[in-house]
Ligand code: SF4
């Protein structure tokens with residue numbers, strides 16, 4: 001694609017990067033075929049090709065409107081279009097630049113700003129989200145059914161062993177996951193302990209930064225990334241084997257730290273090292289001898305691969321292979337490549353589209369009568385569980401005897 005970005009914008013790191021990415025797009029439109037919002041809304045501007053064109057136009061003309069922002073806001077950042085694109089267009093990186101540009105050039109209304117910033121702060125303030133969730137759970141029994149389903153039930157974490165293994169890996173606890181389902185990280189610690197690996201969290205590590213980044217708060221995202229790198233660095237220097245992610249959304253972000261901080265002279269090298277060491281939990285287990293595990297009884301499972309795992313990290317079929325190897329029955333699921341509508345804060349900010357995508361996803365997941373649905377990201381898990389007829393769990397919990 002020909003571009004004519006203004007020299008001033010081209011001189012910035014974002015401008016030259018946007019230009020490089022735009023030039024790879026040949027406008028073929030193949031990506032529209034797998035875009036969930038294009039499939040649902042049928043509008044060219046709600047598909048990747050249209051959004052790319054909108055961004056090119058706004059960068060070139062230096063103007064954008066609320067109309068431009070609406071179509072960018074409706075994008076799930078699922079990156080299904082990247083998987084489909086034959087030209088290797090890095091749509092995820094382009095829309096990050098586009099969103100930052102829109103946030104600075106097209107002011108949102110006060111209610112919209114308050115809603116987005118309020119959401120970001122509630123989810124990221126230590127203790128606040130957990131306190132509100134506790135409150136919601138306390139009055140859950142008195143809530144109408146539609147609201148009750150949105151408040152996830154409390155799940156026990158059970159114990160974490162204190163391991164003394166010489167093999168050591170770092171765990172990112174995450175921001176909302178420990179409050180919603182503390183059993184996920186606890187199960188990961190126990191499973192790796194049985195495999196002879198000590199999995200521990202570094203003090204001060206917190207949100208991976210994805211939440212702020214996808215809400216256009218780019219500097220807050222960078223601060224989160226630098227804080228995590230500082231927290232992990234002593235363990236990395238001490239020879240830790242990997243940084244393990246139990247939520248694929250976080251994994252996709254941390255694997256991208258090297259790219260996102262490439263222009264930061266103080267952090268570029270460290271960020272690249274962190275990204276190089278980051279592994280989804282499934283990638284770690286795939287390289288281990290699982291014979292020592294005693295998984296629970298065989299279950300009929302429908303697996304939902306989160307977009308952040310299959311399109312963001314390009315990790316495909318690994319969890320399905322592990323569950324099958326351990327005796328579970330994996331049912332075929334149609335449209336497995338499509339987003340469930342969770343997409344970070346998308347399900348809160350775009351509830352109508354997110355609800356339609358969830359209904360469509362659940363109809364495919366439940367089509368062959370599974371006992372339960374397994375997934376690999378807390379956002380998808382919570383979003384699907386709010387309307388599912390069967391339990392929705394993180395796959396790691398199926399590798400333990402009590403599952
Ligand atoms: S992003 Fe890729 S698939 Fe989509 S129009 Fe551009 S070149 Fe074609």
Ligand code: SF4
Pocket residue numbers: 034035036037038046047048051074075076077078079080081082091
């Ligand atoms: S990231 Fe997902 S929703 Fe956004 S344009 Fe690409 S396929 Fe469509």
